[in-house]
Amino acid sequence: MPEYRAHLQVRLRQGVLDPAGQAVGHALRDLGFPARDVGVGKLLELTVEAASAEAAEAEVRRMAAELLVNPVLEDYDLELLPR
Amino acid sequence: MRADILVFPGSNCDLDTEIALREALPGWQVERQWHDGAHLGESQFCVLPGGFAYGDYLRAGALAARSGAIAEVRRLIERGGLVLGICNGFQVLVEAGILPGAFQANTVQHFVCRDAHLRVERARSPFLADFAEGDVLTLPIAHQEGNYRLTADEYRRLKDEGRIAFTYCGPHGESGDEHNPNGSYAGVAGVLGAEGRVLGMMPHPERAAWPAVGRKDGLGILAAALAPRLEGGGH
Numbered sequence: 171m172p173e174y175r176a177h178l179q180v181r182l183r184q185g186v187l188d189p190a191g192q193a194v195g196h197a198l199r200d201l202g203f204p205a206r207d208v209g210v211g212k213l214l215e216l217t218v219e220a221a222s223a224e225a226a227e228a229e230v231r232r233m234a235a236e237l238l239v240n241p242v243l244e245d246y247d248l249e250l251l252p253r
Numbered sequence: 254m255r256a257d258i259l260v261f262p263g264s265n266c267d268l269d270t271e272i273a274l275r276e277a278l279p280g281w282q283v284e285r286q287w288h289d290g291a292h293l294g295e296s297q298f299c300v301l302p303g304g305f306a307y308g309d310y311l312r313a314g315a316l317a318a319r320s321g322a323i324a325e326v327r328r329l330i331e332r333g334g335l336v337l338g339i340c341n342g343f344q345v346l347v348e349a350g351i352l353p354g355a356f357q358a359n360t361v362q363h364f365v366c367r368d369a370h371l372r373v374e375r376a377r378s379p380f381l382a383d384f385a386e387g388d389v390l391t392l393p394i395a396h397q398e399g400n401y402r403l404t405a406d407e408y409r410r411l412k413d414e415g416r417i418a419f420t421y422c423g424p425h426g427e428s429g430d431e432h433n434p435n436g437s438y439a440g441v442a443g444v445l446g447a448e449g450r451v452l453g454m455m456p457h458p459e460r461a462a463w464p465a466v467g468r469k470d471g472l473g474i475l476a477a478a479l480a481p482r483l484e485g486g487g488h
Contacts, residue, residue, distance in 0.1 A: 186402075187436070189360050237319060240312055240348075242355035243402065 173253040174226040181211035255282040256298040266303035273462035277475035288322040298478040301342025314344030343453035360436030366395040372422040378449030382480035383473030390470040392456035399435040419443035
């Protein structure tokens with residue numbers, strides 16, 4: 171069975187307050203960097219076995235829905251690479 | 254009569270909760286159960302204690318909410334039992350979808366550990382049987398991710414259904430952002446499940462259960478299991 175490496179970039183949905191992003195933005199500006207609209211998210215990586223890239227993507231999206239992402243607050247982008 | 258406390262790797266308020274429940278529920282059997290293999294079939298009351306279940310990895314409460322013990326909690330709720338989630342236990346109930354909403358880091362960006370004043374809201378629940386609307390309780394809070402998020406629509410629906418149990422307030426019950434320690438929507442500190450038999454709250458009633466620690470406002474909440482049930486039939 172082919173293996174795929176999945177990268178999920180999880181970020182707060184548009185409009186959700188991001189206190190961590192704000193704090194990091196303040197710190198960057200204190201250091202003199204011209205940074206605005208800083209957001210703090212997370213990167214999840216995993217390997218999945220599946221018959222095809224489509225099947226692997228469907229499996230990872232089920233993982234996202236059941237556990238990895240909280241749809242109330244978070245959005246994600248999925249990148250899938252054959253191994 | 255029996256009350257059970259579920260223990261996850263990283264729970265750290267389970268012993269305090271056991272001692273407080275023994276005080277609140279004289280004559281009851283009170284047990285702590287490891288979540289893996291936990292059985293609530295003989296239980297009338299289950300508490301999910303505070304702590305950092307699974308190190309708060311991924312999101313606070315997310316991994317504990319997928320434990321097999323949560324199926325036992327759902328069965329207890331279906332049987333008419335009482336469930337109380339305190340602090341991290343509240344986060345677990347929200348992650349499990351048993352209570353609505355979601356949690357974010359406190360807007361102040363650090364751990365907050367102090368006494369908080371709570372206003373008892375207009376709500377129907379055995380957990381509030383000892384209190385009247387407008388009563389002010391003082392209970393300790395201790396959390397980093399206590400910023401409880403609801404949409405405006407969810408908040409209105411919960412309010413209409415009498416499911417907002419507590420809001421943060423000043424010492425005389427006054428509301429306002431200056432009394433909100435973590436940025437929670439509308440200062441909500443505790444919410445109820447649909448029939449009032451599930452309560453999630455960020456403050457710690459088990460840390461305010463004796464005069465010896467300077468507070469005992471938590472005792473009435475923990476004694477909920479002794480109060481007559483909403484649907485009659487006593488207990």
